[in-house]
Amino acid sequence: MTLPSHIKTHTGNVTGRLLLLGVLPLFLAACNTTKPATTAGATVAAPVTAPVTPVEAPKPKEEPKTADLSSYEKMYAAVNDNGKVIPAIDISKVEKRNLRQEVNYKTSHPVGTVIVDPYKRYLYLVMPNNRAMRYAVGVGKAGLAFSGTADIARKASWPRWTPTQNMIKRSPEHYAKYAGGLEGGVSNPLGARALYLHRNGQDTLYRIHGTNQPWSIGKAASSGCIRLFNQDILDLHKRVPAGSKVVVLNQQESGKGEF
Incomplete structure (x- = not known):
């Protein structure tokens, strides 16, 4: 219907x-x-009274620092070496490239060889598995005048220093007063340690040593052979025994080992 x-x-x-x-x-x-x-008997919806709690966005995770400066501060802290106090190095004033560090390094020379690259101003101690401990160095004219191989004939702690006749002739106002030699100490230009290089049993007059002028590391110094921070020469001195091989690169060989 x-x-x-x-x-x-x-x-x-x-x-x-x-x-x-x-x-x-x-x-x-x-x-x-x-x-x-x-x-x-009737169901009635209650009003919404609960406050809305804001949700905080998660904080971004902090990125790790590229260089742990605290480890370098310990590495270059002041050292009391048998009563002689080596001042701390202010690492805030040092380029990172000039701080001691382990690097990749490929060479045909055996583990334990010391390789000096005076043109890059680095010294490498060859380690296993294509690795090396790298130290920054200051290089004087004498450091650029020598290349080839030599042996560490002698190791000295707080060595005595005597300027060469050429140094005295070139700058008598600076060096003549030390013609008789200067006892080892914090003010000595050779620093805390020295490695004396010989070739075929003869002294090359070439030295790897510390310095009382830490600002000169990584630069072309006006005098001296190969100088390191005192803290670094202490480290190197402990690692290499007498008789170790040293190779000083020429300009054509410079910069080819590190990768």
């Missing part, structure tokens, strides 16, 4: 309202985070 149009309209409106009333509690419940209250 077909219903009159006014009855169909009324029925549709009632049905729509019933559907809306049925869906509305579900919609409200989906947004509600508290227990609904009950009034006279």
